[in-house]
Amino acid sequence: MASDSIKLYSLVYAGLVGLAVLNYVLFEGGLDLAYDISFVGTMVIAVLKTALVVAFFMHLKWENRSLTYLMVLALVLTLLLMSAATYSIT
Structure with a gap:
């Protein structure tokens, strides 16, 4: 049982790190996107990261x-x- 929760939290953490990298790529990755597109992408990423933290680390999912x-x-x-x-x- 403890091993399952460690795997779950590790996956959520990896997802948060992946979203943070994607956020960096939107603004600093050299994609040369318009500011508006980068801003909307950052807001979507922020909502996803918040949902992950609230659902799993704050245990609201359960x-x-x-x-x-x-x-x-x-x-x-x-x-x-x-x-x-x-x-x-x-």
Whole structure:
């Protein structure tokens, strides 16, 4: 059993390292991509890395769905507050 969890965490870690390398390649790898494409790619990679960390290292994958929905609600409300604060600055 412990060996299975070590394999799982190792795979997740390798995925995080792979995504970090891909992020580096988008900006510094000499692909000569437009900034907008690199920015969108970086945001997608950031979401994937966050999902991996939250699901596996914070053990949200094995929690009740109600806790997952609560975390998603907190994220949505935080984003709404951030957007409201952005537009309220004059």
